[in-house]
Amino acid sequence: DIQMTQSPSTLSASVGDRVTITCRASQSISSWLAWYQQKPGKAPKLLIYKASNLQSGVPSRFSGSGSGTEFTLTISSLQSDDFATYYCQQYNTFSSFGQGTKLEIK
Amino acid sequence: QVQLQESGPGLVKPSQTLSLTCTVSGGSISSDGYYWSWIRQHPGKGLEWIGYIYDTGSIYYNPSLKSRVIISVDTSENQFFLRMTSVTAADTAVYYCARAMGWFDPWGQGTLVTVSS
Numbered sequence: 001d002i003q004m005t006q007s008p009s010t011l012s013a014s015v016g017d018r019v020t021i022t023c024r025a026s027q028s029i030s031s032w033l034a035w036y037q038q039k040p041g042k043a044p045k046l047l048i049y050k051a052s053n054l055q056s057g058v059p060s061r062f063s064g065s066g067s068g069t070e071f072t073l074t075i076s077s078l079q080s081d082d083f084a085t086y087y088c089q090q091y092n093t094f095s096s097f098g099q100g101t102k103l104e105i106k
Numbered sequence: 107q108v109q110l111q112e113s114g115p116g117l118v119k120p121s122q123t124l125s126l127t128c129t130v131s132g133g134s135i136s137s138d139g140y141y142w143s144w145i146r147q148h149p150g151k152g153l154e155w156i157g158y159i160y161d162t163g164s165i166y167y168n169p170s171l172k173s174r175v176i177i178s179v180d181t182s183e184n185q186f187f188l189r190m191t192s193v194t195a196a197d198t199a200v201y202y203c204a205r206a207m208g209w210f211d212p213w214g215q216g217t218l219v220t221v222s223s
Contacts, residue, residue, distance in 0.1 A: 001169065034209035043202055043213035043214065043215055043216050044153065044210070044213060046211040046212075049208070049209040049211075050208075050209075087152065087153055089209065089210070091206075091209060094155065094166055094168065095143075095155040095158075095206075097155065099152045100152045
């Protein structure tokens, strides 16, 4: 099984901040990684696929990078709508998710 | 655009079988290249991939659940299904269906299944 580890588990930030969330895979997954945003009571929403490809309709302040075992999701300037929980997902071998990063208002 | 909707009992007794249906609208479940997937989320916890079925009928399961899970599809009804046997309280979760091309998109709204006597 491929284990995905996100850091930090919780992140406190303010509107306008630049934030970065890291996701590490237990083995190389090439660029087979996606990022999701989830708000309470809602299904996850796809933000990024294949490590750095922005899903249609997702604001350009979201970006993804990385390959192999280390990946990052960056939000360039936090908006109030961005406070949510973020998950990474590998799809190199079947599928598995990171444990999530909760982005809170400071 | 494609939409997915889960349906099924919200309460299942321990040791019984959980059965859910995902109805796909706005597109054909027989479309090339897509996997039709089930994912769950325990209350207040992260996401767990359960398995998916390919339009050719190939099926892949999470090894940790494989012995208790069956995923099937009815292309004539544009639906796919999840059956999970011998459920316990640990199977209480929100169950999502989703379309996959590796990544999952779109998702259904999710349905809470509680395992309790």
